[in-house]
Amino acid sequence: MGLISGLMGFLFGDGRNLVTETAEVFRENAEKGAVRAATARSDSLQQFAAEFVHPRRGLFDRLVDALNRLPRPALALGTIGLFVMAMVRPADFAVGMQGLALVPEPLWWLMGAIVSFYFGARHQAKAQDFQGQILAGLAITQTKTTGQAPESAPALASDASENAALQEWQAQHGG
Numbered sequence: 001m002g003l004i005s006g007l008m009g010f011l012f013g014d015g016r017n018l019v020t021e022t023a024e025v026f027r028e029n030a031e032k033g034a035v036r037a038a039t040a041r042s043d044s045l046q047q048f049a050a051e052f053v054h055p056r057r058g059l060f061d062r063l064v065d066a067l068n069r070l071p072r073p074a075l076a077l078g079t080i081g082l083f084v085m086a087m088v089r090p091a092d093f094a095v096g097m098q099g100l101a102l103v104p105e106p107l108w109w110l111m112g113a114i115v116s117f118y119f120g121a122r123h124q125a126k127a128q129d130f131q132g133q134i135l136a137g138l139a140i141t142q143t144k145t146t147g148q149a150p151e152s153a154p155a156l157a158s159d160a161s162e163n164a165a166l167q168e169w170q171a172q173h174g175g
Contacts, residue, residue: 047137058173071118 020029057065086093 043137043141047133047140051133068122 082093085096
């Protein structure tokens with residue numbers, strides 16, 4: 001009798017279940033797996049919802065955003081327009097191309113630099129925004145999991161609620 005109780009104490013003593021722990025090495029615990037999957041879905045939905053929360057912006061901000069969206073479509077449609085013009089009015093197209101041939105080479109280099117810097121800066125800004133969102137999501141997940149903020153995470157952009165000057169400006173301008 002002492003042998004069986006000793007064996008049961010070894011297998012199931014101290015709140016442990018050695019049989020379950022051994023089985024979980026070979027097969028996932030379905031209940032724990034379902035909890036992890038539900039947590040992952042919930043976290044991804046919260047992050048998705050946070051991406052689409054837009055603060056109320058003024059007319060000037062909306063106008064600048066609209067102007068920032070124009071160059072790429074304008075370049076694409078303008079190039080297609082050149083092809084159409086070459087087919088519909090070849091004489092006018094030839095005159096336009098002769099005018100472009102008169103543009104000095106340094107001006108072409110300047111134009112190329114301006115376009116490259118515009119699109120390069122826009123690409124970099126979008127990439128940094130995306131990386132900031134990923135880091136914020138990781139920090140939120142770690143905070144939920146461990147209950148404390150990550151110490152080694154890079155500093156994220158400061159929250160507007162911590163900026164007294166910004167709060168004062170928003171209060172004056174209704175933002």
